Each structure stands twice: as structure tokens, then as C-alpha cells.
Amino acid sequence: MKDRFSAEKRGLISTKREEEGFTLLEVVIALTLTGFLLLMLSPTVFNLQRLLFRENEAAIVNRIQRLIYRKLGEILGNAYLYPFYDGKVESFSGEQWSFSLPIITKQGLTRAEIFINGEKLVARWESYHSDEEKEKDEPAMVVLTDELVTPSFSYLDGKTGVWRNAWHEEYYPRLVQFNAAIEQQDSKTRALIPIVIPLKVGQKDGKNL
Amino acid sequence: MSKESNQEQGSALVFIFGFCLLLGAVLSFFADSVNLKKNLRAKFEREVSLKQSAENLTELAISHILNKTTAYDAPEHFRITPNRINTFLSADYQATVEIRDEGSRFNPNNLPISYWQEYFHNSPQSYERLYAWSFRQENQAGNLSTTIRNNYLLTLEDLQEVLAETPAPSSLTIFGPANYYLIDGEVLVSLLLRSGLQMSSVAIETTIENFNSNRNQIFTENIATLLSQLHLPELPKLDKIEQLLTAKGSINPNFIEPAYLRLLVPEGKGRDFSDLSLLQKEQPFISITAFEDYLCNQHGISISREKIARLFSVKSKVFGIYVSIYNQDKQGLLELNTIVQRGWAEQEDSWQIIYRRENWLSGKKESDD
Numbered sequence: 063m064k065d066r067f068s069a070e071k072r073g074l075i076s077t078k079r080e081e082e083g084f085t086l087l088e089v090v091i092a093l094t095l096t097g098f099l100l101l102m103l104s105p106t107v108f109n110l111q112r113l114l115f116r117e118n119e120a121a122i123v124n125r126i127q128r129l130i131y132r133k134l135g136e137i138l139g140n141a142y143l144y145p146f147y148d149g150k151v152e153s154f155s156g157e158q159w160s161f162s163l164p165i166i167t168k169q170g171l172t173r174a175e176i177f178i179n180g181e182k183l184v185a186r187w188e189s190y191h192s193d194e195e196k197e198k199d200e201p202a203m204v205v206l207t208d209e210l211v212t213p214s215f216s217y218l219d220g221k222t223g224v225w226r227n228a229w230h231e232e233y234y235p236r237l238v239q240f241n242a243a244i245e246q247q248d249s250k251t252r253a254l255i256p257i258v259i260p261l262k263v264g265q266k267d268g269k270n271l
Numbered sequence: 272m273s274k275e276s277n278q279e280q281g282s283a284l285v286f287i288f289g290f291c292l293l294l295g296a297v298l299s300f301f302a303d304s305v306n307l308k309k310n311l312r313a314k315f316e317r318e319v320s321l322k323q324s325a326e327n328l329t330e331l332a333i334s335h336i337l338n339k340t341t342a343y344d345a346p347e348h349f350r351i352t353p354n355r356i357n358t359f360l361s362a363d364y365q366a367t368v369e370i371r372d373e374g375s376r377f378n379p380n381n382l383p384i385s386y387w388q389e390y391f392h393n394s395p396q397s398y399e400r401l402y403a404w405s406f407r408q409e410n411q412a413g414n415l416s417t418t419i420r421n422n423y424l425l426t427l428e429d430l431q432e433v434l435a436e437t438p439a440p441s442s443l444t445i446f447g448p449a450n451y452y453l454i455d456g457e458v459l460v461s462l463l464l465r466s467g468l469q470m471s472s473v474a475i476e477t478t479i480e481n482f483n484s485n486r487n488q489i490f491t492e493n494i495a496t497l498l499s500q501l502h503l504p505e506l507p508k509l510d511k512i513e514q515l516l517t518a519k520g521s522i523n524p525n526f527i528e529p530a531y532l533r534l535l536v537p538e539g540k541g542r543d544f545s546d547l548s549l550l551q552k553e554q555p556f557i558s559i560t561a562f563e564d565y566l567c568n569q570h571g572i573s574i575s576r577e578k579i580a581r582l583f584s585v586k587s588k589v590f591g592i593y594v595s596i597y598n599q600d601k602q603g604l605l606e607l608n609t610i611v612q613r614g615w616a617e618q619e620d621s622w623q624i625i626y627r628r629e630n631w632l633s634g635k636k637e638s639d640d
Contacts, residue, residue, distance in 0.1 A: 084283055092283040099294060121308055128315050135322070139629045142426070146465035147511045151425075166628050170428040262326075262609075268621030 119246050126207045126244060127254050133185055133206055134259045137174045138238055140165045143264040151190065154261070156229035158214045161238065164190070176215075181245070182208045211251050213242035220265060234264035320361070322629070325594045325607040327359045328368050332592040333611055336370060337620055343585035344372065345525040345555030364604070366596045372526035373610055374447045374589035377534075379405070380423050381449030383458055386534055397434050404433045419461045419475065427608070427628070442528050446610045446626060447589040451497055451518040452490075452581045453535070456482035459501075462515045466507040474504045490577060492518045520584040524562040525555040535582055538572045556585055588613055589625075603632035 084092075106113070142164040144151040151171070154163040160177030171190040176183065183206045217229040220236035229235050239258045243251040332351065339348050349370035356366050377390055379401055391398035405420040423445075424430050430439040449462060456479030463478070464470060470478070481501050489500055494513055498506060522535070529544035546569065556562040563579050566572040594607040610626035613619070 088281065088283050092287045095287050095291065099291065103294065125311070128311075132315070132318070136629070139322075140627065143625055144425070145514065145625065146423070147467035147508075148465050149467070166426050166428065168428065170432070171425050263624050263627045266621065266623045 123244050123252050129206055130183065130240060131257050134240060134257060137165055138259045138261050141261055141263045142166050142171060153232055154229060154234050156215055156217050158227045161215055178213045181210045183210055183213060209244050211243040211245050215240055234261045236261060236265060321596055321605050324360055325596055325605055328356060328366060328594045329592050329607060329609050331359060332368050332370050333622060336590055343555065343557050344523055344587040346552055364596055364598060366594060369593040371591040372523050372587040373444045373591045374521050374587055375523045375526040376442055376444035377531045378444050378447060380445050381458065382453060383455040389534055400433050419457050448515055448517045450521060450582060451516055452487065463507050466512040466515055468505060468507040478503060490581065494518055520580050520582050521588045522583050523585060523587045524583050525551050525585060536572055536574060542570055558585060559583060606630040606632060
């Protein structure tokens with residue numbers, strides 16, 4: 063108590079100091095932190111809008127590309143080869159804007175169709191079994207994307223090695239290709255990487271072929 | 272004045288920390304977004320990689336089967352060592368590859384009802400469900416059944432549903448052509464219709480009668496010759512009916528189950544063939560003669576070599592390849608079930624995939640989460 067009093071008297075500690083504004087230390091810390099943060103963030107902050115836009119557009123295209131690849135792979139990967147010729151189950155048929163084929167799902171034999179409707183790419187399933195309870199388990203139709211530009215399917219004939227725009231053969235095509243572009247928000251179009259999915263089932267292979 | 276100043280003490284730090292918090296929140300939002308995109312991409316890449324591994328292992332199994340130089344197929348030939356399997360997988364995953372002989376299993380699609388009755392005598396419910404499924408009317412109106420089977424088991428899901436067993440019993444199959452010497456008139460007519468032939472009800476009845484009365488009188492491997500003996504009003508297209516019907520032996524005694532063998536060898540009824548599975552593993556039949564000797568010497572069954580050759584072959588024709596990929600915690604990720612038919616167009620080293628089913632399992636979802 064005595065020390066404090068004597069120090070105050072000598073002017074070493076001022077009781078009025080707190081009323082005079084920020085201390086030098088506070089200002090230095092504040093400026094340093096602000097400067098440091100601005101320095102770190104300046105490229106991001108300055109390009110943020112452009113960066114965000116570009117990132118978002120690229121992400122959308124990648125997401126659509128992945129989604130289409132995955133769905134086509136799922137459908138063509140479970141393609142079913144109907145072993146009979148009585149016409150009860152139609153084989154693979156395809157056009158430039160759609161294809162359909164029998165596939166196997168958890169619900170049993172199902173007809174799957176992928177078709178282009180304007181800018182939309184739609185997947186549709188229809189069970190061969192008429193059990194209504196089963197059909198409730200899976201959505202009958204899914205719109206995969208609605209931003210497509212000039213989409214088209216083509217089919218590789220394994221016998222001739224020729225890509226065709228339509229398929230009405232009894233045997234299955236070896237590959238199915240999907241080409242399209244995506245219309246972006248800035249009205250520019252960005253082409254998707256061509257999606258090519260093999261159809262394994264029904265293919266005849268051999269060493270001497 | 273003094274009071275107000277006191278309240279402003281350290282306010283710069285508060286502003287700065289507030290600003291830092293705000294920036295931190297913005298940054299963490301972007302970091303999250305980037306992280307999410309990265310995870311989605313990684314998940315997709317993992318999925319593609321797993322799928323490719325399953326494809327590669329299936330191809331490995333096919334080449335394993337086709338590159339065997341022995342004149343017979345036996346269970347020991349269908350084993351692929353884990354070391355070989357692991358070369359197709361990254362260190363994070365493990366897999367099993369099972370090759371099975373599908374053509375030597377009991378096939379309800381291709382066998383007459385009399386065989387069903389005997390085979391399912393311990394499980395009459397299975398027989399009834401199978402009958403109801405196969406002979407049901409197309410429009411499913413009422414309980415009237417058809418005279419010839421109208422509804423085949425097309426997928427393994429069908430088999431599971433009909434037998435109310437999951438997975439479907441490993442002793443049954445739905446794949447492969449019918450054997451001419453095992454069918455009856457009803458199965459034959461059903462196959463003719465399935466090959467695209469149109470038949471009137473009179474023609475159907477006549478054909479069934481003709482076939483059943485003249486059954487097993489002519490022995491040849493030529494389907495065209497056999498069909499020409501039936502006086503059909505119209506012959507089916509040969510290339511199509513040959514996909515559905517064969518007159519060559521296709522059941523491999525190295526894989527057949529005793530219950531099925533009992534049906535195929537008439538004198539075998541009542542025998543248990545308990546020594547068969549051990550022989551298949553340790554001393555497989557290297558030829559049809561060896562199988563004939565086994566039936567004769569071990570079980571006193573005398574059956575002509577021609578008759579055996581019409582049903583049996585030590586070279587398997589229809590294979591099942593089951594690939595299962597799982598993670599280090601033994602959680603299943605992906606199953607790929609493929610059925611391969613060998614020897615189309617009379618070429619032993621040719622094959623065709625006739626069935627394929629990919630199944631993503633719950634382990635994948637958990638690892639994705």
C-alpha cells in the first residue's frame with residue numbers, strides 16, 4: 063500500500079491513463095492482426111467472386127458427369143440377356159435420343175429406359191412383374207439433369223466395329239456412348255467428356271475370333 | 272468521461288477478434304465446401320476403382336478356366352490363390368473369387384415335373400410354389416394353370432422368391448441349355464415355343480404325345496436329326512433351338528450333387544453316393560470311362576457308356592464366377608456374380624457372358640459416410 067502510494071506520487075503509475083484511449087500495445091496488436099489477415103486473404107478476397115463462380119460451374123459439370131456415368135454404368139452393368147426368342151422380353155433397342163433394355167434389380171427383371179426429353183436426361187424403370195407392391199420400392203422415373211445441350215447416344219457394333227446412331231439388332235451392342243454439353247449460367251456451353259460404358263452381357267468372345 | 276472511457280477499454284481487440292471470427296467462419300465454410308467436393312470425387316474414384324477390380328477378377332477367373340490344359344474340370348482346378356487375387360487389388364481391400372460349375376446343378380427350368388417331384392420330395396412346399404410359378408397363366412387371373420410351363424425362372428431373384436430362400440440354394444441353377452435326353456414332351460414344346468415357333472393347341476398335344484411315346488429311341492448329338500423324327504408341323508430355327516436344347520452331355524460328374532445324380536441314374540435311386548464328394552475333391556473323374564467304372568464298381572450300377580456320354584461330360588460348360596470385395600474390417604463392398612457359357616459355336620476356347628449382376632453392399636455406404 064505504501065509502495066503504491068509512493069509510486070503514484072512519483073508519477074510512475076497514472077490512475078487517469080485508462081481514460082486517454084488505446085495503449086500503444088493494443089493498437090500495434092490490432093494493426094498487426096488486421097494487416098496479417100488482409101495479407102493472407104487478399105488474393106482470395108480480390109478474386110473471390112470469380113473463383114466462386116468458376117468453382118461452382120466446374121463442380122456442377124463434374125457432378126452431372128459423375129451422375130450420368132454412374133447411372134448408365136448401373137443400368138448397363140446389370141443388363142439382362144433374355145435367353146429365349148418368343149418376344150416376351152424385348153432385347154436392347156436404341157435410338158439417338160434413347161435406349162431401353164431389360165435389367166436385373168433387387169425387384170427382379172425390370173425394363174430400364176434412358177431417354178432425352180428436350181434438355182432433360184431421364185431414367186425410367188418398369189417392372190416385368192405386375193406385383194404393385196414391388197414397384198413402390200423404387201422410383202419409376204428420375205430426371206438425371208435438365209441442362210443438356212445436343213445430347214445423343216451411339217452404339218458400337220462389336221461385329222463390324224462401327225458406331226451406329228440406332229440399334230435394333232437381336233444381339234447387344236458392345237459399347238454405349240453418350241455425348242452432350244452443359245449450358246452454364248453465363249450462357250457458355252461446356253462439353254462433357256464422352257461417357258462410354260461397355261455391355262458385358264451377351265458378348266461372344268474367344269481366342270480365335 | 273472517465274466512465275465512458277473505461278467502457279471502451281480494449282474495444283479494438285474485441286473488434287479484431289470479431290473480425291477474425293467472421294473471417295474464420297467464411298474460411299471454414301469454403302474449406303467445408305472444398306472438402307465436400309474432394310470427398311465426393313474420392314468416393315466416385317473409389318467406386319470406379321472397386322468396379323474395375325471386380326471386372327479384372329472376373330476376367331482373371333475366365334482366363335483361369337479357359338487356360339486349363341487338362342481334359343477334365345474338377346473343383347481343384349477352380350481355385351485361384353489369394354496371392355494372385357491380391358495382385359488385382361489395392362492394399363485397402365480384400366476379395367474372394369469363387370468359380371462354380373452351374374451346368375451340373377439341378378435346373379427346374381429344363382427338367383420335367385416328375386424330376387421336380389422327386390427332387391423336392393422333402394420340401395413339398397417348394398415344389399408347389401415352383402409349379403404355381405411356372406404354370407401360372409399370363410394374365411394371372413384366377414388360379415387356372417397352363418398345360419405347358421409358361422413362366423420360366425429368369426433371374427436368381429426369381430429363384431429366391433419362388434423357393435422363399437435367400438440366397439437361393441447352391442444346388443440349383445436356372446442357367447444353361449436343356450438336355451434332350453432329360454426332357455419330356457411338355458418341356459420340349461415349351462422350348463419350341465421359346466425358340467419362337469408358333470404351334471396350335473392340336474400340334475402341341477400331338478408333339479407331346481409323339482415325343483413321350485418315342486422318347487430315347489434315337490441317339491444322336493444332332494438336334495436337327497432328333498427334331499426331324501418328331502414330325503413337327505414346322506421346324507424351329509436351328510440356330511435358336513440349339514441355344515436352348517443340346518443333345519451332348521454337359522453335366523460334370525466332378526461337380527454333381529448326390530441328390531441330382533440319384534435322379535439321373537435310374538438304378539441309383541435309394542443310394543446315397545456318400546463317397547462322391549470326397550472323390551470329387553481328391554480323385555476327380557478324369558474321363559467318362561472313369562465315371563462309368565465308379566458307378567459300376569463302387570455302386571454296381573451298370574449303365575452303357577453311350578447313355579452316360581449323352582448326359583455327362585468331364586468338361587464343364589456353364590460356369591458361375593462370384594467375386595466379392597470387402598474392406599479390412601470384412602465389410603462387404605461389392606459383389607459381382609457372372610455366369611459364363613463356354614464353347615458356343617463349337618469352339619472350346621470361346622465364351623459368352625449370359626448373366627451378370629452387380630450388387631453394392633452396405634459396407635460401401637458405411638465407408639462412404
